[in-house]
Amino acid sequence: MGRGDNIMATGLARDAAARGKRIAFGDGRRITWDQHSKEIFRGNPNIAPPGSESNPDLEWIDYRTGHRIYNRLDRARRRWIWNMDFRPVPGELFFNEHELAWAAGVGSGFVLMEPNVEAFKTWASNKRWAADRYDAVATRLAADGAEIVQFAHGDHRIRCARQVRAPSFRHAMAALARASLYVGPEGGMHHGAAAVGVPGVVLFGGFIPPDVTGYAGHINLTGGAKACGSLRTCAHCRAAMDRISVEEVVSAARQHLKGRGMKERFEFIGNVPEKVRSLVRPELVDWIEREDFPVFGVKTPLGEVDFCRRPWPPRADMVTTIGSEHDVDEDRLIAWEQTL
Ligand SMILES: [Zn+2]
Incomplete structure (x- = not known):
């Protein structure tokens, strides 16, 4: 199967851990992973790895190479027959x-x-x-x-x-x-x-x-x-x-x-540009000009606005985030988002 098939599997397994279960992908006897499963399933608490077949917390789903659930092969006509009753659930990836x-x-x-x-x-x-x-x-x-x-x-x-x-x-x-x-x-x-x-x-x-x-x-x-x-x-x-x-x-x-409110990025050297000033409270402008953080993002209810000083892209250790409660004038930000 492809990476996409494995990501779909993580959707099938969603919320299993919350029920105290793990999903075993296979025929009910043997857990069958393919060449991409380990990579896609890494860190995922909802999925049981091969070798855990005898554990008591398993729920089996027969989704594997040769048995994708959402389609089946019409060999004679060399085509997939789609299972029109299947609807995918967005998957999950657990990053380190x-x-x-x-x-x-x-x-x-x-x-x-x-x-x-x-x-x-x-x-x-x-x-x-x-x-x-x-x-x-x-x-x-x-x-x-x-x-x-x-x-x-x-x-x-x-x-x-x-x-x-x-x-x-x-x-x-x-x-x-x-x-x-x-x-x-x-x-x-x-x-x-x-x-x-x-x-x-x-x-x-x-x-x-x-x-x-x-x-x-x-x-x-x-x-x-x-x-x-x-x-x-x-x-x-x-x-x-x-x-x-x-x-x-x-x-x-x-x-x-x-x-969705496009995320916007502002790059600048030295003083805070006018557009950024119009978005945030004066105290925050002072803070930006005083502090030496090259990059920061402001999380808002409508998404994330990134302000950055050069260089771009920033190194990971340059990134810092400040919370929304005290830093952003949300009314002005919402008004601005609506003009996009
Ligand atoms: Zn065609």
Whole structure:
């Protein structure tokens, strides 16, 4: 199975520990993990590892390689048959302090874009939206003031994106958790975005139905196609992807960024700029100018606003956070958020 399948498993296991249980993934006799399970399940108290089959706290779910629950293979026609009754629950990832510290250095409030689809799958082309359209979306959102970030892997690099090389998939997910929005294909990254609570614009196309692997917090674009599940390169999927326009993706992205209150980052050297002054109380402005913290974030009921002095991105040890109660004039902040 893929990383996305394992993230879906963490959704199936949600809240088990709260019931005093752990979920055993397997056929009822043997716990079956695949090559990604250990990485995705690390630190997860809801899931029992292989070797714990005889423990009394297990609840079995027969979800494993060859038995994904949300689909089954039609061998003769080389396609997936989707289980239209399946609805995914957002998964969970439990990060350690090193992963979180690294992620803090990536920044926050950016739009994470992923144009690449892992090419080893025979159906990869059915999930791929054109690279030049990702470029066009990135350019438009950057013009709106969004920072575009891409994890540096795969063939296509978005020109205006800051390239970030993540030490592992888990590190990438910890950084994704700090994004305002994910834009990219259905797959490990979109399951990850749901797991870390980040909204998404997900390019589904005609391969897989959003009913089966899509999340309520995401805008899922199909190009109007009925999903075929074809494991071969498919003209119907190509046409579905081609029908999803740059305009449609940009406006879906803007809907998220506007509706949720886009995280904003202020960079400055020396005195606090006027826009920051208008957001926070005078005592806080004094504090910013007096203290030597290069970066700090203010958590608000509507999200997080980052103020930063150079350099950007900050090192993890430069980041400090102050609470919302005493530092932010919330009425003014809310008024400002509403203008976005
Ligand atoms: Zn198709």
